[in-house]
Amino acid sequence: MKTAVIGSTGYGGVELIRLIEGHPHLELAMLVSTSQAGERLSRAYPHLQHLEYTFQELDVERISQETELVFLATPPGVSVNLTPQLRARGKMVIDLSGDFRLEDGRSYEAWYNRKAAPDRWLEEAVYGLSEWFAEEIRKADLIANPGCYPTATLLGLLPLLRAKMIDHRALIIDAKSGVTGAGRKVDQSLLFCEVNENLRPYKVDGHQHIPEIEQIAGRFCSADVKVRFVPHLVPMNRGILVTLYTPMLHKYAMTEVLSVYKEAYESAPFVRIVERGWPATKAVQGSNFCDIGVHVDERTGWITVLSAIDNLMKGAAGQAIQNANVRMGWPVETGLKGLPLVP
Numbered sequence: 001m002k003t004a005v006i007g008s009t010g011y012g013g014v015e016l017i018r019l020i021e022g023h024p025h026l027e028l029a030m031l032v033s034t035s036q037a038g039e040r041l042s043r044a045y046p047h048l049q050h051l052e053y054t055f056q057e058l059d060v061e062r063i064s065q066e067t068e069l070v071f072l073a074t075p076p077g078v079s080v081n082l083t084p085q086l087r088a089r090g091k092m093v094i095d096l097s098g099d100f101r102l103e104d105g106r107s108y109e110a111w112y113n114r115k116a117a118p119d120r121w122l123e124e125a126v127y128g129l130s131e132w133f134a135e136e137i138r139k140a141d142l143i144a145n146p147g148c149y150p151t152a153t154l155l156g157l158l159p160l161l162r163a164k165m166i167d168h169r170a171l172i173i174d175a176k177s178g179v180t181g182a183g184r185k186v187d188q189s190l191l192f193c194e195v196n197e198n199l200r201p202y203k204v205d206g207h208q209h210i211p212e213i214e215q216i217a218g219r220f221c222s223a224d225v226k227v228r229f230v231p232h233l234v235p236m237n238r239g240i241l242v243t244l245y246t247p248m249l250h251k252y253a254m255t256e257v258l259s260v261y262k263e264a265y266e267s268a269p270f271v272r273i274v275e276r277g278w279p280a281t282k283a284v285q286g287s288n289f290c291d292i293g294v295h296v297d298e299r300t301g302w303i304t305v306l307s308a309i310d311n312l313m314k315g316a317a318g319q320a321i322q323n324a325n326v327r328m329g330w331p332v333e334t335g336l337k338g339l340p341l342v343p
């Protein structure tokens with residue numbers, strides 16, 4: 001299947017290139033760059049010097065003629081304009097940005113401070129958290145790939161919410177991300193000396209992934225969910241670790257809680273329930289795994305859920321390929337069997 005990657009000079013884009021090159025059914029037919037059209041891929045990424053690709057202009061007509069599936073790995077606001085043009089030409093779109101994740105355009109405009117896509121296209125979009133929405137994804141031509149923090153958070157949270165074991169009014173999410181999560185753009189606050197030897201919270205007063213987490217969590221408890229979410233930047237390249245704290249509605253034994261997770265993910269090859277030790281970013285680095293660990297605190301009646309992913313893999317490009325596999329009816333692990341890079 002011929003694919004185009006728009007935003008192919010970015011971190012999400014180059015991870016898509018790596019995965020598509022290793023995928024038996026996907027072909028990289030067009031790498032699009034608005035800033036480096038005409039340049040070789042190896043100029044942006046010398047480690048890919050053996051690949052013969054040249055970046056192409058962003059030409060919707062040509063992309064539509066030469067490819068069937070388009071991955072958009074572009075900053076917020078780009079897909080709002082491009083996706084309707086691609087969909088109008090019958091192309092299948094998997095969008096890595098936040099432009100089509102929120103059902104309510106007003107919510108997108110409030111949290112992203114940008115104009116939302118027309119309702120028609122927001123209604124068409126399917127939320128691409130493959131473990132929970134595979135049935136919808138199989139029929140979708142516009143897939144909104146989840147955000148990196150929501151992926152780690154929701155995979156840890158949904159089994160307990162669905163089982164009605166926790167209080168949805170008290171969800172505290174402490175999240176930490178490596179610096180590739182912020183993309184490859186030049187930004188003074190992301191310089192080595194600003195990030196290294198530092199651990200800093202950001203967007204404490206409101207992160208754009210809050211409404212996304214609340215929207216999906218709300219579907220699993222038929223309530224207006226509000227979460228307390230604070231992200232932190234960690235001096236490492238890749239990885240997200242989410243620690244979620246919530247009170248249990250009754251006293252549950254650890255074995256009961258674990259069985260809820262095992263049942264929820266029994267046919268989900270990318271979710272690993274960690275029973276010895278705790279999830280850590282290094283254990284998933286470079287892979288599409290989400291590692292989940294739980295701890296029941298009998299003393300306080302609270303439960304702690306830990307969830308680790310590689311933000312560029314399960315948090316972005318890996319999940320996008322997983323969605324393509326689900327959509328096309330290919331085995332879900334196709335092209336995604338790479339093991340973590342430890343050490």
Ligand SMILES: NC(=O)C1=CN([C@@H]2O[C@H](COP(=O)(O)OP(=O)(O)OC[C@H]3O[C@@H](n4cnc5c(N)ncnc54)[C@H](OP(=O)(O)O)[C@@H]3O)[C@@H](O)[C@H]2O)C=CC1
Binds near residue numbers: 036058097
């Ligand atoms: N990094 C991560 O861990 C995750 C990222 N995401 C989301 O995925 C998307 C891509 O992220 P990431 O790869 O990190 O970002 P980067 O900043 O690394 O790359 C984005 C790319 O988009 C291209 N671009 C910029 N402006 C435009 C435009 N107007 N039209 C077309 N292309 C444009 C640029 O390439 P060029 O200049 O060559 O056109 C750029 O390389 C974002 O929406 C991000 O929020 C989601 C989950 C995780």
Ligand SMILES: CC(=O)N[C@@H](CCC(=O)OP(=O)(O)O)C(=O)O
Binds near residue numbers: 146147233
């Ligand atoms: C470390 C870091 O800065 N991470 C980014 C991740 C968000 C992202 O990728 O943006 P979307 O809203 O398109 O998902 C952030 O917190 O804004």
